[in-house]
Amino acid sequence: MSVFPSLERLVEPRSVVIVGASSREGSQGHRLVMNVLEHSRFAGDVHLVNPSGLSICGRPCWPSIDAVPAGDIDVALVIVNASRVMEALRQCAARGIPFAIVMSSGFAEADEAGKALEAEIADLCRATGLRVYGPNCPGFVNVRDRIGLTFSPAFKDDLNGGAIGLATQGGGLGRNVLQSLSYGEGVGLWFSAGNEVDLGVPDFIAHMATDPRISVIAVLMEGIKDGRKLIDALKLARENAKPVVILKVGRSELGVRAAQSHTASIAGSAAVNSAVFRQYGAIEVDDLSELAAVSKLCLRARTLGGDGVCVLSFSGGACALAADAVGAAQLPMASLHEQTTAALREVLPAFASVANPVDTTADIMRDSAMTSACLRTLCEEPNVGAVLFPIPMDYGDITGAMASAIVEASRTSKAVVVPVWMSRRMGKGFQMLESNGLQPFLSVTEAVRALKKVHDWRAGQISACAAQTPAAHGDTGVSGGAEVGQGQMVGATPALTEVDAKRLLGRHGIVVPSGELTMSAAAAAETATRIGFPCVMKVVSPDIAHKTEAGGVRLNLETAADARTAYDEIVANAGRYRPDAIVEGVLVERMLPPGGREMLVGVHRDEAFGPVLTVGLGGILVEVLKDVSHRVIPVDHADARRMIAELRHSDLLGAVRGQPPADVEALAALLVQVSEFVERAHGAIDQLDINPVWVGALGEGAIALDALMVLAQGADANAL
Known part of the structure; x- marks a missing residue:
């Protein structure tokens, strides 16, 4: 789990310095000064920095942070032109100031030069230990203690405190939530993270998860920069029984583009984001009014008796x-x-x-x-x-x-x-x-x-399943050699052939059909006779990903003669479909009995969260119905059962029109096996599609019938 910083000195500072303090009414620097000096109940020291050297509100201005008299300073409030921010932050680090809130704009949200400035800030934080909040943010507000480290003109009017913690990336919509909770229990702390160059929403969730005066955490997110850190924060909130209510902007393609433009963050896949929120106990809502209402309801529902x-x-x-x-x-x-x-x-x-x-x-x-x-x-x-x-x-x-x-x-x-x-x-x-x-x-x-x-x-959403993972059924490997080949290329990334992918899956205990790679019609006939009929035969080529379209698949072969003929036809069809294709041979496998359900199990790498496991209806149905469920890896058996139950057409796995119920426990076990395999691979698997997975009747197991595996650049399949 991530180690989150202590934010006590940020949330309850004893001394602050305002860099960019101004006497010019209406300016952001002046509003910031007035919020701290006049509208806050702040009893600590306030130092003002402005190169002009003029006094503001009867207080002296120092030309730089270096010139401020000796003494501990908890937070620097920086509101100067973007070009001057780095120098101010270097002085903060040299002075040993632990936190800086950068409210200035003109960073990654603006242009490439601004993005480069953010990179410099991040480097400074890593090198010195200075923690930066922002930039491009309205500041931080401790409503419950009436401390406004913000330039917002609305601070003095929005002071209804309470046990709801609020973390947002944008300022305007965050203010909307704050004002929606103007009566009764309101917001105790409001963190508005801006571009999150260093501190971000996960840090703020983690702080509020352990704050005894916060009972519910409301979150408004536009982008997710560090998905794994967000997961750790959600886990911490769940451990402390703090409901986290999340509104995630960027669920449509247009919304994603807007979120990226506004916060320069990775918006991520909406389906994956929602799955993560479910997986780690957060409540996802659909609009601002619902964010406020559900947060308030959670607060009122803490002591419910009945259900x-x-x-x-x-x-x-x-x-x-x-x-x-x-x-x-x-x-x-x-x-x-x-x-x-x-x-x-x-x-x-x-x-x-x-x-x-x-x-x-x-x-x-x-x-x-x-x-x-x-x-x-x-x-x-x-x-x-x-x-x-x-x-x-x-x-x-x-x-x-x-x-x-x-x-x-x-x-x-x-x-x-x-x-x-x-x-x-x-x-x-x-x-x-x-x-x-x-x-x-x-x-x-x-x-x-x-x-x-x-x-x-x-209710914990869907009840945890206490069923034990059953043992695997049947064979766990495809014979025909111990080494796994380098495979074909998908884009610029190596993809394994079906034979190599199945051999690797079988090595990790995932059940695949009995089969062998054959190099001649005679070998195909002999192999089919040995493994038993009916059988299926498929072309194996690093250059042919879609075997059916190439005429490279034959099903329900009943005799050795059928197998011999099928071999020649498959090779000929492959040559016509792709004359330059390298054909490594033909895979001969025992066909499974009719009546099994076809499912899809897949893994892809999400930019924000890393490897994500997917299950859905397989075969051609995955393209037509798009009925899938996701979880971030690792996935345990209870998660796997929940994934299956979330499918809109999960009833198809039950007893349907005389068919016995499918072996759902075996499918759940396979999901866990795939999760463990990918986790053990330590980033070597970029993509895995097992489609279809044959799920037999209760007790017959779940078997990977076809597999496409794409490795990360530089990964060695033989090391997995």
């Missing part, structure tokens, strides 16, 4: 709509105990429904005490974790009284009361809910989607 949802409303239609949404999201509807329904009957009219959903009818509007009583009863129900309360219209004082009852119930209840204000008329009831930090949703769909994400986080 079910109860719908409560005075509108039968709203009850039905909400119950329908809960069911569609596959959230559990709470089962109410008899004492709960009895207590509701005592309060509500006889014609009200006291089952779940609870329809109080409009009769409740005549007496606000009825709302309080119903909420109190439902919140005490052991099976209820959340009460979903849709309010379809604004009735002025009437719905205002309902809002008051919701606020009161939320203060004392372990169950989470989730109000939904469905009317576009934001009356006093809405304002009351909002100002008391309940963050009312504006649609039932949004509320249920947020509840679903929090529910899945609490």
